[in-house]
Every structure is written in C-alpha cells, then in structure tokens.
Amino acid sequence: MKQNTNAAKQYWHRNLQIIFSYLIIWFVVSFGCGIIFVDELNQFNLFGFKLGYWFANQGSVFVFSVLTIAYAVRMNRLDNEFDVNE
Amino acid sequence: MSLEQLTYVFVVGSFFIYIAIAFWSRASSTREFYVAGGGVTPLANGMATAADWMSAASFISLAGIVSFAGYDASGYIMGWTGGYVLLALLLAPYLRKFGKFTVPDFVGDRYYSSVARVVAVICVMFISFTYISGQMRGTGIVFSRFLQVEIDTGIMIGMAVVFVYAVLGGMKGITYTQVAQYCVMIFAFTVPALFLTFSMTGHLLPQTGLGATLNNGLPVLDHLDDLVTELGFASFTEGSKSKVDMFFITAALMFGTAGLPHVIVRFFTVPRVRDARISAAWALVFIAILYSSIPAVAAFGRINLIETVNGADNLGTQYEEMPQWFKKWENAGLIAWYDHNADGRTQYAAGDAFTGQQHKPIYWGAAENNVARNFYFNQRHVINPSNGEFDPKVQPFANEIYVDPDIMVLANPEIAELPNWVIALIAAGAMAAALSTAAGLLLVIATSVSHDLLKKTIRPQITDGQELLSARLAAMVAVLIAGYLGMHPPDYVAAVVALAFGLACASFFPAIIMGIFYQRMNKYGAISGMLVGLISTIGYIVYFKFMGGDPEDWLFGISPEGFGALGMMLNFIVAYIVAHLTPEPPKHIQKIVQDMRVPRNTGSAYY
Numbered sequence: 001m002k003q004n005t006n007a008a009k010q011y012w013h014r015n016l017q018i019i020f021s022y023l024i025i026w027f028v029v030s031f032g033c034g035i036i037f038v039d040e041l042n043q044f045n046l047f048g049f050k051l052g053y054w055f056a057n058q059g060s061v062f063v064f065s066v067l068t069i070a071y072a073v074r075m076n077r078l079d080n081e082f083d084v085n086e
Numbered sequence: 087m088s089l090e091q092l093t094y095v096f097v098v099g100s101f102f103i104y105i106a107i108a109f110w111s112r113a114s115s116t117r118e119f120y121v122a123g124g125g126v127t128p129l130a131n132g133m134a135t136a137a138d139w140m141s142a143a144s145f146i147s148l149a150g151i152v153s154f155a156g157y158d159a160s161g162y163i164m165g166w167t168g169g170y171v172l173l174a175l176l177l178a179p180y181l182r183k184f185g186k187f188t189v190p191d192f193v194g195d196r197y198y199s200s201v202a203r204v205v206a207v208i209c210v211m212f213i214s215f216t217y218i219s220g221q222m223r224g225t226g227i228v229f230s231r232f233l234q235v236e237i238d239t240g241i242m243i244g245m246a247v248v249f250v251y252a253v254l255g256g257m258k259g260i261t262y263t264q265v266a267q268y269c270v271m272i273f274a275f276t277v278p279a280l281f282l283t284f285s286m287t288g289h290l291l292p293q294t295g296l297g298a299t300l301n302n303g304l305p306v307l308d309h310l311d312d313l314v315t316e317l318g319f320a321s322f323t324e325g326s327k328s329k330v331d332m333f334f335i336t337a338a339l340m341f342g343t344a345g346l347p348h349v350i351v352r353f354f355t356v357p358r359v360r361d362a363r364i365s366a367a368w369a370l371v372f373i374a375i376l377y378s379s380i381p382a383v384a385a386f387g388r389i390n391l392i393e394t395v396n397g398a399d400n401l402g403t404q405y406e407e408m409p410q411w412f413k414k415w416e417n418a419g420l421i422a423w424y425d426h427n428a429d430g431r432t433q434y435a436a437g438d439a440f441t442g443q444q445h446k447p448i449y450w451g452a453a454e455n456n457v458a459r460n461f462y463f464n465q466r467h468v469i470n471p472s473n474g475e476f477d478p479k480v481q482p483f484a485n486e487i488y489v490d491p492d493i494m495v496l497a498n499p500e501i502a503e504l505p506n507w508v509i510a511l512i513a514a515g516a517m518a519a520a521l522s523t524a525a526g527l528l529l530v531i532a533t534s535v536s537h538d539l540l541k542k543t544i545r546p547q548i549t550d551g552q553e554l555l556s557a558r559l560a561a562m563v564a565v566l567i568a569g570y571l572g573m574h575p576p577d578y579v580a581a582v583v584a585l586a587f588g589l590a591c592a593s594f595f596p597a598i599i600m601g602i603f604y605q606r607m608n609k610y611g612a613i614s615g616m617l618v619g620l621i622s623t624i625g626y627i628v629y630f631k632f633m634g635g636d637p638e639d640w641l642f643g644i645s646p647e648g649f650g651a652l653g654m655m656l657n658f659i660v661a662y663i664v665a666h667l668t669p670e671p672p673k674h675i676q677k678i679v680q681d682m683r684v685p686r687n688t689g690s691a692y693y
Contacts, residue, residue: 012683023175026168035332036329042324047294047297048305048306050323053307053324057152058296065367068174069371071175071363072360072367086359086685
C-alpha cells in the first residue's frame with residue numbers, strides 16, 4: 001500500500017515535469033515568438049514569411065498540434081511504465 | 087439548376103441528414119442525453135469537438151477580421167488554437183477521470199458546496215446564452231444572404247432544426263450530427279481556399295501559398311504590405327496594438343477557450359482517460375486545418391479586393407466594369423460605394439467612406455428599387471457619405487468603399503470564379519458551423535438546469551426518466567430564449583462575446599485547474615476566487631464598454647477584451663490566500679483529487 005502511494009506520487013511528479021516542459025514550448029512559440037519578440041524575428045525571412053508573423057499566424061498552430069499529439073503518446077508510455085494504464 | 091435551387095438542395099439536404107442521424111442515435115437515458123453514453127471514439131469526438139467549437143464566427147467572420155486587421159488579429163488564431171493545448175494537458179484527462187456530466191458538477195463536487203455549484207451554473211448560463219444568440223443570428227444571416235429569406239424567418243427555421251435534433255438526440259444525437267457537420271464545414275471552407283490559392287500563386291496548399299512569390303517577383307505578404315501602405319493603411323504583417331495588450335488579449339482568448347463549458351463537456355463522452363488526451367489532439371488538428379488556412383484566405387481576399395476596386399492602374403475601376411460579385415453583395419447590403427470625387431470610378435483606401443457610429447452605409451430604398459439607384463452609374467444610393475477628406479501625403483484618394491468583413495469568405499467562390507455548387511456548399515457549411523455550435527451550447531444549458539439545479543440542488547429524489555424529461559423541457563425553453571435573443575440581438579454583440587470569454591477565463595479555468603493540481607484548495611478559496619474573477623472582469627468590461635470609460639484609463643494599457651487574463655490572475659491569488667486562512671478540504675475530497683490524477687479504473691460518469 002505504502003509502495004503504491006509512492007508510485008502514484010512519482011507518476012504524478014513525472015507527469016508534471018512533462019506538462020511543464022511542453023508548456024514552455026507552448027509559451028515560447030506563441031507568446032514568445034508571436035508577441036514579445038515578434039519585431040526582432042520579423043527581420044528574418046522564412047520561405048517568404050516574416051518569421052515573427054509566421055509564428056503568430058501559422059507556426060504556433062502547427063506546433064500546438066504537434067504538442068498535443070506528442071503529449072498523448074508520451075503519457076501513454078508513462079501510463080504503461082507505471083502500470084496505471086487502462 | 088440555378089444557384090438558388092442548388093443552395094436549397096444542399097442546405098435542406100444537410101438538414102435531413104442531421105435529423106436522420108439524430109433519430110437513429112436518439113437518447114434513451116440521462117447518460118446518453120448528457121454524455122452520449124460515454125462511448126464515443128476519440129476520432130469522432132475530435133471531429134465533434136472541432137464542429138462544436140468552430141462557430142459561425144470562425145467560419146464566416148474570422149478570415150474577414152484577419153483580412154482587415156492583419157497581424158493585430160493573430161491573437162484570435164493563437165488564442166483559439168492554443169487553448170486546446172491547455173485543454174489537452176491540463177483539463178481533459180482529469181475531468182474525464184473525475185467522471186461527471188457537467189462543469190458545474192465538477193465544481194460542486196470537488197468543492198463539496200452547492201454554493202460553488204450554483205455560482206458555476208450562473209456562469210454557464212451567462213456564457214452559453216451570450217454565445218448561442220450569436221449562433222442563431224448566424225443561421226438567420228446565412229438564410230437571408232443565400233436564400234433570400236428574412237433573417238427572422240431564417241432564425242425560426244434554424245430553431246426548428248436544432249430543436250428536433252438536440253431535444254430528441256441529446257448529446258448522443260449531437261455528437262454524430264457534429265461529425266457530419268464538421269465534414270460539411272471543412273469541405274466547404276477548404277475547397278474555395280484551395281482554388282483561390284491555386285489561381286493566385288500556383289501553390290496547392292493555402293498554408294504554403296501565403297509564402298509564395300507572385301508574378302511580379304514579390305512574396306505575397308510583401309506585395310500586400312506595399313499595397314496597403316500605399317493606400318494609407320497600417321502594414322498587414324505588423325501590429326498597431328501595444329505588446330502588453332496583445333499579450334493579455336491572446337491570453338484571455340486562450341484560457342477562455344479552455345474554460346468554455348460546451349467544449350469541456352465533449353471530453354466526458356469518451357470511454358477512457360487516454361481517449362480524452364488523444365481526442366483533444368484530434369480536435370486541435372481538425373481545427374488547425376481550418377485556422378491555418380485563414381491567414382491565406384484573408385491575405386488573398388484583401389489583395390483581390392484592392393486590385394479589383396482600384397484597377398490595374400491603381401486609379402480606380404469604372405463602376406460598370408466591376409465584377410458581378412461586387413454588385414450582388416452590394417444588393418445584399420454588404421458592400422457600398424459613394425463616388426466622393428465624382429469620377430465614376432470605385433476607389434478603396436484608408437478612412438471611412440460613410441459616417442455614423444459604425445461607419446456602415448445606410449441605403450436609400452431597397453436593392454430592387456430602380457429609383458433608389460444613382461442616375462449615372464446605377465449603384466445603390468447611400469444617404470450617409472462622409473465628407474471624403476483625406477491626406478494626400480498618405481494616400482492617393484479618399485476611400486469610397488464600404489466592405490463588410492464577412493465578404494472575404496462569402497464571396498470567395500465567386501471571386502475565384504468557382505462553379506455554383508461550391509457557392510451552395512459555402513451556405514451549407516456556414517449553416518453547419520452555426521447549428522453545431524448552437525446545439526452544443528443548448529445541451530450545456532439544458533444539462534445545467536436539469537442536472538445541476540434540479541437533480542443536484544432542488545429535487546434530488548426525481549427519477550432518471552423525470553430528469554431526462556426535464557432536460558428535454560429545459561432544452562426546449564432554451565431554444566425559444568436563444569431564438570428570441572437571435573431576433574433581438576444585444577446592441578454590442580462583440581462586447582458581449584468579450585465578456586463571455588473573459589468570464590470563462592476568470593472564473594472556470596482557475597477553479598478547475600486548482601481543483602486538479604492543488605489538493606489543498608478548499609471551497610472557501612475556490613468560491614472567493616471565482617467571485618473576485620467574475621466581479622472584477624464584469625466590472626472592467628462594463629465600465630469600459632458600456633459606461634463610456636476612456637481607453638486612456640485602461641489598467642496597464644489592457645483593453646477590456648484582454649482583462650479576463652488579469653481577472654484570472656486575481657482569482658488565483660485570492661483563492662490561494664483564502665485557502666490558506668481556512669481549514670483544508672475534507673479527507674474524502676483529497677482522496678478524490680489523488681484518484682483523479684491516476685488514469686486506471688476510469689468509471690463511467692456516475693452520480
């Protein structure tokens with residue numbers, strides 16, 4: 001029982017680490033590249049787009065999609081690892 | 087077949103499909119009515135969520151807003167997609183594990199308090215009715231534009247269709263109609279976008295076409311920037327809002343999206359936690375297909391508009407040479423021309439061609455009335471032209487054109503000279519977008535009345551059958567109210583929508599997040615946090631939007647649209663402090679929180 005609680009704690013801790021690292025990416029591509037540093041990035045050109053504009057209008061959307069898929073896959077692995085899968 | 091006949095076939099045909107699906111999958115228990123029996127596959131739920139989320143505004147209006155606001159509108163694109171990252175990572179899996187029927191259900195049970203539940207029900211009602219009135223209006227507008235039916239008649243037809251399939255089918259019926267509606271919607275949006283991209287750039291995909299190089303050697307966006315700045319507009323790819331304001335608006339839309347009750351409940355319908363995670367990902371992918379092509383549609387539409395109106399020589403086009411779509415939508419009241427310099431040519435530049443509060447044209451007489459047209463050029467008479475002044479240092483001529491932003495999607499197939507069936511498809515797509523969102527909202531309203539107010543608060547002894555009946559009755563009443571609101575829309579629709587997002591962001595999002603991630607959070611903290619978030623956000627928006635507050639006085643330069651994000655922070659802070667001054671939550675609640683964090687043993691939604 002004791003071990004169970006420990007495993008649950010560890011599982012939760014790992015989950016939080018994963019969430020946190022994914023949310024950093026989420027923040028950087030949208031608020032970071034799309035808003036805070038947009039002017040600096042706009043000096044660079046990516047296939048006909050100003051880079052900052054591209055992040056704000058397309059890049060962030062693509063990264064968001066990849067993030068959610070990656071999270072689902074990663075968590076399935078973690079569930080198996082800790083034997084809490086359904 | 088004529089365009090009108092084709093449109094009728096598409097629209098009425100799609101209605102029959104929706105009703106048939108609802109009949110085939112009608113709900114026979116509250117579990118089916120509330121959460122579709124909890125057996126929806128992740129892929130189907132992803133599509134249904136996408137249709138649920140993408141409203142008439144996303145389908146018809148967003149491309150137009152981006153078209154005219156450029157970079158400044160990117161907060162909508164980032165906000166309305168980025169919210170799904172939060173849903174997938176922070177909300178959907180845990181709420182699914184918690185296994186309830188509604189959002190107030192979660193708030194009420196997690197915070198062991200019927201006060202919290204009732205506060206949540208009030209928020210749900212407010213957010214959902216605000217939203218649904220816009221959807222009903224949207225169906226009416228689509229009817230009036232494509233089928234020459236009065237807006238109010240269109241709303242009544244929309245009400246009847248939603249009524250049949252939402253009341254009969256419940257969540258089960260809605261889920262499968264939304265899957266069909268997503269298919270109609272995405273096809274209708276993408277086909278014209280692909281054709282438009284191909285005809286302008288030779289690229290197949292709008293996403294890459296926006297970066298293409300045009301025949302004149304310039305990339306699309308550089309060309310557009312040159313065009314608009316020469317006409318006195320702000321640059322398309324650079325913003326005019328302050329960074330702080332952009333940041334807060336984007337945040338409010340993002341966290342607000344994650345806190346919208348009709349989106350959250352969709353994740354109660356899948357069988358397992360892992361399904362909730364992956365279906366959130368599917369939903370985002372399906373939404374991204376539409377959202378990532380919006381900037382391209384917007385940019386191409388703006389270029390087309392400028393080049394059509396101002397002509398190859400950039401001096402204007404003779405009105406009689408204007409294409410058919412321009413005159414068609416002028417007749418529909420979405421375009422107007424006033425010849426300020428009396429040269430018989432249409433000219434489009436910065437500035438307002440018409441006066442009045444919203445600078446919209448006021449036509450003199452109906453479109454069919456030949457007397458109500460200009461004697462020389464035969465355009466419609468408009469009675470509120472501006473004085474036509476302009477600064478010759480900034481732009482070559484005064485603006486003579488009014489264009490409703492919705493044109494960018496509605497007229498797309500005609501601008502790209504696509505066949506009639508594509509135009510008919512746009513009508514069916516717009517209708518699908520409005521109906522799917524309306525149905526989702528309707529269900530949320532009905533559930534919070536029958537389940538949270540009636541079953542959980544007022545009369546716990548009612549049977550499942552009685553609860554199901556009351557859910558259907560509540561849905562009926564809600565349809566009627568929504569229809570009434572659609573026919574008599576509040577004056578400040580945009581401001582009210584800002585309020586809905588602000589409230590979702592400042593009330594639900596923090597309450598749910600703390601309920602999952604902060605075991606120590608108790609009812610006192612959660613309730614006081616929600617109230618502070620609610621009251622501060624309502625107060626700020628009402629003061630600056632309805633009571634004539636001066637934008638000079640905005641707190642830290644944050645506009646009312648972005649204040650929800652600040653309200654959310656206040657909510658977190660107040661909740662944290664209050665929770666620490668009051669006793670911790672009871673042991674069995676803390677046990678529930680721990681249980682929620684582990685996927686195994688996902689029960690079906692229980693009472």
